[in-house]
Amino acid sequence: MEAMTDTDVLIVGGGPVGLFLGCLLARQGVDFRVVEARADPHSHSRSIGIHPTSLELMSETGLADGLIQKGIAVQAGIAFGNRRRLGTLSFHTCPGSYRFILSIPQYQTEAVIAKGFSEIAPAALERGERAIQIEESGDRLDVELESGTRVSARFVVGADGSTSTVRRLAGAGWSGKQYPDSYIMGDFEDDTGLGPVACVFLARAGLVESFPLPGGVRRWVARTDSFLENPEPGDVAELVADRTTFRLSVGTCTMSSGFRTSSYTADKMAVGRIILVGDAAHVISPIGGQGMNLGWMDAVDAANVLSAVVQNPESREAIFHAYHARRKRAVKIVNRRAEFNMWMGRAHPASAVKHLLTWALLHSPIKRHFANQFSMRGIEPSS
Ligand SMILES: Cc1cc2nc3c(=O)[nH]c(=O)nc-3n(C[C@H](O)[C@H](O)[C@H](O)COP(=O)(O)OP(=O)(O)OC[C@H]3O[C@@H](n4cnc5c(N)ncnc54)[C@H](O)[C@@H]3O)c2cc1C
Numbered sequence: 001m002e003a004m005t006d007t008d009v010l011i012v013g014g015g016p017v018g019l020f021l022g023c024l025l026a027r028q029g030v031d032f033r034v035v036e037a038r039a040d041p042h043s044h045s046r047s048i049g050i051h052p053t054s055l056e057l058m059s060e061t062g063l064a065d066g067l068i069q070k071g072i073a074v075q076a077g078i079a080f081g082n083r084r085r086l087g088t089l090s091f092h093t094c095p096g097s098y099r100f101i102l103s104i105p106q107y108q109t110e111a112v113i114a115k116g117f118s119e120i121a122p123a124a125l126e127r128g129e130r131a132i133q134i135e136e137s138g139d140r141l142d143v144e145l146e147s148g149t150r151v152s153a154r155f156v157v158g159a160d161g162s163t164s165t166v167r168r169l170a171g172a173g174w175s176g177k178q179y180p181d182s183y184i185m186g187d188f189e190d191d192t193g194l195g196p197v198a199c200v201f202l203a204r205a206g207l208v209e210s211f212p213l214p215g216g217v218r219r220w221v222a223r224t225d226s227f228l229e230n231p232e233p234g235d236v237a238e239l240v241a242d243r244t245t246f247r248l249s250v251g252t253c254t255m256s257s258g259f260r261t262s263s264y265t266a267d268k269m270a271v272g273r274i275i276l277v278g279d280a281a282h283v284i285s286p287i288g289g290q291g292m293n294l295g296w297m298d299a300v301d302a303a304n305v306l307s308a309v310v311q312n313p314e315s316r317e318a319i320f321h322a323y324h325a326r327r328k329r330a331v332k333i334v335n336r337r338a339e340f341n342m343w344m345g346r347a348h349p350a351s352a353v354k355h356l357l358t359w360a361l362l363h364s365p366i367k368r369h370f371a372n373q374f375s376m377r378g379i380e381p382s383s
Contacts, residue, residue: 171271275320
């Protein structure tokens with residue numbers, strides 16, 4: 001067994017949420033470390049949407065500019081009903097200094113955060129270290145790593161993703177449901193001429209979404225009636241051709257995959273000296289692109305909470321309880337919005353009614369409110 005090292009806060013998981021939390025704690029002068037199981041960063045492009053609220057949170061740690069340089073600022077979303085244009089939702093009317101949704105693949109987002117982290121806390125991340133056990137020891141927690149090293153921490157954060165070991169060891173519970181909605185997606189060369197806009201096709205046969213990506217690429221996402229784990233590029237192109245006026249060039253596809261949708265939430269966001277953030281705390285349906293963004297809001301909330309309890313440990317119970325209540329409320333709102341997005345995308349015999357409602361909404365003053373909702377306003381943590 002290797003010697004025990006001490007820290008105030010141990011973050012388990014160095015994904016986009018764990019590393020962002022590290023940046024925030026470093027700025028607040030909190031003593032912390034991060035252990036990350038993977039030896040190398042991964043190269044998946046799962047998440048692509050960064051909302052204005054997140055850019056505001058990122059700007060406080062100097063990360064927003066690096067992200068904006070690498071991404072595409074999506075100024076508006078256009079809705080189509082079958083092949084007819086129903087209207088445009090512009091983000092220009094949203095409050096704040098970032099009036100767009102940034103489109104950037106998740107591996108690039110993680111690289112920008114990792115770079116910022118290495119500048120502000122160069123020695124605080126240990127890669128290739130998996131947490132496997134947590135034991136209480138007086139007013140501290142002893143965390144055992146697979147390598148045999150032990151870390152003694154006053155507080156532990158589970159930022160270790162949807163299959164979180166920390167959540168299981170804390171006994172925080174995990175409840176939720178599967179949705180009937182599954183999707184296939186692919187990244188294709190963008191010769192649509194649409195420019196920096198997102199498109200939503202509320203086709204009679206089911207939803208298609210399309211987002212510009214850096215490097216002249218466009219992501220296409222199409223709803224399927226049954227789950228297709230490994231679709232061919234041709235499967236995506238076929239659904240897009242059936243439901244829109246666009247023909248994708250199959251040979252230019254660089255990625256195709258399928259995903260199911262579900263929502264799961266930890267029953268307790270804080271247990272004893274442990275708190276949860278990001279996918280360890282909640283899994284949100286990707287339709288609407290909110291999961292990672294919500295994780296960053298958790299991180300801002302968690303950084304404030306941890307900074308307070310490190311200075312004033314007696315207040316831990318009340319502060320952690322309030323954290324639990326705030327995070328539960330935010331998850332509920334985000335899930336409601338994701339469920340609305342999925343409902344809009346379902347095939348429906350009366351789809352003409354949906355189209356009429358969408359047209360009316362996009363031609364009324366309510367659309368400002370809708371743009372705010374779509375860009376994740378109304379659930380920001382106080383920083
Ligand atoms: C198809 C798809 C599209 C999506 N699109 C969007 C989008 O547009 N916008 C959005 O906001 N979200 C989106 N999401 C969700 C987003 O990908 C996740 O919310 C995000 O990755 C969560 O980040 P995280 O850091 O909490 O967890 P993760 O990214 O899962 O990172 C957890 C880290 O913990 C490490 N780890 C695990 N166990 C241990 C352990 N025991 N010890 C040490 N380390 C450990 C892992 O190696 C990993 O690096 C999408 C998801 C999917 C599937």
